Amino acid sequence: xxxxxxxxxxxxxSPTQQHVSGRFDVAASKGGLIRGIFxxxxxxxxxxxxxxxxxxxxxVQFNALRDLARQEDSYxxxxxxxxxxxxxxxxxxxxxxxxxxxxxxx
Numbered sequence: 001x002x003x004x005x006x007x008x009x010x011x012x013x014s015p016t017q018q019h020v021s022g023r024f025d026v027a028a029s030k031g032g033l034i035r036g037i038f039x040x041x042x043x044x045x046x047x048x049x050x051x052x053x054x055x056x057x058x059x060v061q062f063n064a065l066r067d068l069a070r071q072e073d074s075y076x077x078x079x080x081x082x083x084x085x086x087x088x089x090x091x092x093x094x095x096x097x098x099x100x101x102x103x104x105x106x
Contacts, residue, residue, distance in 0.1 A: 012060060012061065013061060030093050031097070034058065035096045037057060038058060038099070038100035038103070058101055058104050061101070062102075062105075065097045068081030069094075070083060071083040074091070079097075
């Protein structure tokens with residue numbers, strides 16, 4: 001089994017990689033990853049370097065979702081675009097990114 005690519009050259013999370021038994025879909029776990037990073041970001045207010053790096057990472061995902069993967073009020077799973085339709089998974093995952101991005105950038 002080869003190495004799984006989590007990001008493209010732009011730093012945007014890639015949703016389409018599948019690995020292990022084929023049942024673990026990165027698309028569904030992207031929201032959990034962002035939620036975890038945001039949780040660490042929120043709990044480590046005194047760690048300025050970590051705050052800067054985590055905040056920048058969240059911003060890359062937030063901006064990609066907002067600018068490249070959106071059509072009106074719908075969000076796609078390909079955050080790097082183009083918008084190819086919305087699903088339950090893409091909408092649920094978008095919520096994690098939107099909350100993290102809005103909260104990290106008051």
